[in-house]
Amino acid sequence: MTQVHPINAFNDNYIWAICDGQTPDTWVVDPGQSHPVLQFLREQNRQLSGILVTHHHWDHTDGIAELLSHYPDVPIYGPNDSPFKGISHSLSQGDTLTIAGECYRIIKTPGHTLDHICYINDVRAFTGDTLFSGGCGRLFEGTAEQMWHSLQALSTLPDTCAVYCTHEYTLANLDFANAVEPDNDNLRAYTQWAKAKRHHDQATLPSSIGNERAINPFLRTHDESILANLPEGLKGPTETPWQVFAKLRLWKDQF
Numbered sequence: 001m002t003q004v005h006p007i008n009a010f011n012d013n014y015i016w017a018i019c020d021g022q023t024p025d026t027w028v029v030d031p032g033q034s035h036p037v038l039q040f041l042r043e044q045n046r047q048l049s050g051i052l053v054t055h056h057h058w059d060h061t062d063g064i065a066e067l068l069s070h071y072p073d074v075p076i077y078g079p080n081d082s083p084f085k086g087i088s089h090s091l092s093q094g095d096t097l098t099i100a101g102e103c104y105r106i107i108k109t110p111g112h113t114l115d116h117i118c119y120i121n122d123v124r125a126f127t128g129d130t131l132f133s134g135g136c137g138r139l140f141e142g143t144a145e146q147m148w149h150s151l152q153a154l155s156t157l158p159d160t161c162a163v164y165c166t167h168e169y170t171l172a173n174l175d176f177a178n179a180v181e182p183d184n185d186n187l188r189a190y191t192q193w194a195k196a197k198r199h200h201d202q203a204t205l206p207s208s209i210g211n212e213r214a215i216n217p218f219l220r221t222h223d224e225s226i227l228a229n230l231p232e233g234l235k236g237p238t239e240t241p242w243q244v245f246a247k248l249r250l251w252k253d254q255f
Contacts, residue, residue, distance in 0.1 A: 002100040004124065004164060006203050007040050009033040012168040013059055014205065016126060017046075020100040025049040027099050029119070029126050030166050032059040034066035050099065053078030053087060054128025055116040060166065061086065079108070079115040091117060109154070111147025112137030118154065124162045125154060125209070132165045133194075133207040135173030136218040138253065144246035148221070151245075155219050159210025170194050170204040176255045177217050180226055180248065186214040221245045 007015040009032050016029040017040055027050040031037050041048055048071045051064060061084050064076060068086075077097060080090035091097065095106040097119065104119040109130040116137075119126040129137035130147070131154050139147055154163075174191045181187055190211065194204045213219050217226055221244040227235075234247045 002102055004162075004206070005040070006205065007036045009036050009063075010059060014164075014166055014168065014203065015063075016164050016166075018100050019044075019046060020049075022101075023047075025100065027052060028067075029164070030054055030060035030128060031063035031067060032061065034063035034070075037063060037067060038070060048074050050074060051076045052097075052099075052119055052126065053082070053084065054118065054126065054130075054166070055079065055113040056082045056084035057113065057129070060128065079117045082115040084115075093117075107150075107153055109150035111139055111142040111144075111150045114141045116142075116150070120154070120157060120161075122158050122161055124164060124206075125157055127154060127163055127165045129166055130154065131163060131212065131216075131219075132167060132173055133163065133170040133204055133212065134177045134190075134216050135169060135252065136216075136249070139249060144249055145242045147249070148242035148245040151218055155209065155213060157209045159208065159213070161209045162206035163208060163212060164206045168198075168203060168205070170207075171198055174215075176252050177215060179255070180217040180229055180251075181220070181223070182229070183225065184215065186211075190215050217248055218245060221248065 001021040003019045005017045009015050015031045018027040024047040026046040028037055029052045064086050076088045078087035080092045091106045093108040097104050104121050107118050109116045109118050112129045130150055197204050221241040
């Protein structure tokens with residue numbers, strides 16, 4: 001059975017290690033640092049078999065060169081249009097990839113960056129900096145409309161699908177989410193759970209698609225209460241859900 005372990009990196013990054021339950025084969029997602037990956041592999045007596053890249057930002061790719069010095073034949077999977085030049089196996093929308101005996105689909109999720117992709121199936125979704133627990137990535141390159149469509153694509157996954165994003169941003173995201181939806185009972189309960197996890201220095205991830213649909217304001221732009229709670233400076237004509245998303249993202253940037 002496949003097991004997924006978080007490897008802590010920097011202040012709040014997770015490098016996800018996807019471990020084959022029958023062999024030492026291990027794939028890592030977005031290794032911004034090499035040392036914690038090498039330490040994990042050594043301590044767990046595992047073998048690096050592949051690297052998955054969601055997008056080109058340095059905190060997701062800077063560890064790759066050093067990992068290749070130890071594992072020179074390891075394939076580097078990533079977006080076909082990425083500015084990061086270290087990808088050896090490029091992936092496009094609709095491609096599939098077998099990892100630890102499980103098939104993942106590739107979907108393009110522009111918004112945070114233009115090259116962003118996610119690795120998904122009905123059980124797990126490695127969402128990089130597109131979908132966080134309680135939030136979503138900043139719009140560094142893409143548009144609000146692009147990001148809204150990317151989040152909508154992820155929201156169609158089954159409720160039980162586990163969400164493995166790359167940052168422990170949950171508590172900060174929930175502070176904002178509670179400002180947006182102060183009367184959301186699911187959100188209040190999840191906030192208390194997340195605070196308890198972080199109090200014990202435990203990861204709040206993975207989340208699930210069902211949970212995010214219930215508590216994440218960026219997946220809830222259809223809810224009328226969100227429009228009602230917008231700050232006065234952001235209120236005004238709103239025609240489409242992605243325009244609601246754009247206002248929420250602007251509010252979060254200033255929060």
